[in-house]
Amino acid sequence: MHEQLKKALEFANYQQTFSIQRRILKEKIEAKLTYGVNGGFFHIDQILLTFVEMLCSKGRTTGVVILDSNRNPILIDDLEKFRDEIFSRYFETTYEYFESYQVLKKSRSVEKLLEQ
Amino acid sequence: MTQGILIYAHNSRSVDYALMAAISGGLAKKHLNVPATLVTDKFTVDWMKASQIYEMANEIFENIIVVEKPQTNNNRKLYDGTDNAVVPFINSNRSSAWELTPYERTLLIDSDFLIFSDRLSEYWKVDSDLLISESINDIYDNSRLRYHDRYISDVGIKLYWATTVMFTKNTKTKIFFDLVTFIRDNYQYYADTYRFDSKQFRNDIAFSIAKHILNGFEQNNAEDLPPILTLLDRDILYSVDKKLTVLISPMLDSNFCAASIVDTDIHIMNKQSIIRNKDALMELI
Numbered sequence: 001m002h003e004q005l006k007k008a009l010e011f012a013n014y015q016q017t018f019s020i021q022r023r024i025l026k027e028k029i030e031a032k033l034t035y036g037v038n039g040g041f042f043h044i045d046q047i048l049l050t051f052v053e054m055l056c057s058k059g060r061t062t063g064v065v066i067l068d069s070n071r072n073p074i075l076i077d078d079l080e081k082f083r084d085e086i087f088s089r090y091f092e093t094t095y096e097y098f099e100s101y102q103v104l105k106k107s108r109s110v111e112k113l114l115e116q
Numbered sequence: 117m118t119q120g121i122l123i124y125a126h127n128s129r130s131v132d133y134a135l136m137a138a139i140s141g142g143l144a145k146k147h148l149n150v151p152a153t154l155v156t157d158k159f160t161v162d163w164m165k166a167s168q169i170y171e172m173a174n175e176i177f178e179n180i181i182v183v184e185k186p187q188t189n190n191n192r193k194l195y196d197g198t199d200n201a202v203v204p205f206i207n208s209n210r211s212s213a214w215e216l217t218p219y220e221r222t223l224l225i226d227s228d229f230l231i232f233s234d235r236l237s238e239y240w241k242v243d244s245d246l247l248i249s250e251s252i253n254d255i256y257d258n259s260r261l262r263y264h265d266r267y268i269s270d271v272g273i274k275l276y277w278a279t280t281v282m283f284t285k286n287t288k289t290k291i292f293f294d295l296v297t298f299i300r301d302n303y304q305y306y307a308d309t310y311r312f313d314s315k316q317f318r319n320d321i322a323f324s325i326a327k328h329i330l331n332g333f334e335q336n337n338a339e340d341l342p343p344i345l346t347l348l349d350r351d352i353l354y355s356v357d358k359k360l361t362v363l364i365s366p367m368l369d370s371n372f373c374a375a376s377i378v379d380t381d382i383h384i385m386n387k388q389s390i391i392r393n394k395d396a397l398m399e400l401i
Binding site: 004005007013016017019020021023024027028030031032034035036037038039040041070072110113114115 | 233235238239240241242243253255256257338339342345352354361363364366371372373374375376377378379380381
């Protein structure tokens with residue numbers, strides 16, 4: 001099997017492995033940006049964050065209905081708490097994405113990429 | 117509402133599904149923080165005892181439910197990298213999950229689906245009685261997937277993947293699982309109607325048809341479980357430490373490139389490569 005790995009590493013060009021690592025990283029980040037609450041399911045993105053922040057700034061903070069990722073209506077009792085949770089999840093996840101991506105970009109060999 | 121994981125394992129001559137189920141169950145229990153139950157048969161239990169994994173399985177699973185081993189003429193070609201073998205495929209009793217599960221909300225997973233994140237925890241409280249994975253995502257890219265990985269036949273409906281299924285035990289889901297049983301028992305009829313190859317019974321197809329029928333013979337784009345990140349059986353799980361190192365065959369031939377996976381759920385179709393890495397995988401439980 002060691003011979004097989006050696007052959008694999010020889011065959012693999014850097015860009016191919018980089019692409020796969022990036023794809024796996026994106027998959028991991030996408031998973032972390034999903035958020036289930038009150039029977040609904042939200043994908044946390046800039047649109048959701050902006051919309052929720054806008055509602056809060058307009059004073060609509062209790063008993064708010066928001067459409068989830070499947071366009072189902074979900075009642076959010078405390079919108080400020082919901083906002084804080086999705087903001088926190090978003091920033092933690094995107095920061096992790098940024099850090100991992102920087103490491104990936106700086107990895108100049110297949111072996112280094114595999115250390116991720 | 118009680119929540120838990122359900123895994124089926126019926127060993128064949130070639131594949132130690134019980135061992136895979138122990139690994140899969142242990143990882144799922146650790147990362148989702150819910151109990152797990154194993155459904156198996158007497159022969160597989162005897163093998164578990166002989167191979168000294170029964171004690172460990174008892175620690176991992178809060179219940180080991182012993183059922184009749186399903187009779188099967190089902191065979192499938194399983195690859196292990198470039199090698200392959202035609203092996204018996206004992207999978208026809210999955211529709212008994214509704215009867216057997218001890219949980220009110222169950223995550224039914226295949227024994228080759230390894231959970232390394234809490235992603236699926238987000239779905240326990242989703243307001244939907246039945247969730248099935250809508251597709252698979254090839255770890256390399258989706259160009260390696262075939263049409264029949266997305267549809268049940270050339271002219272058929274969308275294929276859902278029963279690798280991960282989440283359901284609430286209620287009258288609605290009983291109808292669904294009863295229908296899956298009916299489709300299994302009348303597989304040739306449904307093969308003629310939906311124009312798929314009936315040579316091999318596939319739960320994915322039976323579940324997809326049941327979902328299609330209960331949606332009023334229409335595709336429903338509502339709630340699904342997320343796509344399943346998949347390592348095809350032409351690829352190899354090479355080694356395991358804190359991460360999984362995998363060898364991927366971009367052209368499905370004998371040339372491989374490498375990648376590593378960490379903190380991400382992964383469906384490893386190359387079952388023998390899971391078995392080869394059993395000790396290291398057990399360390400992660």
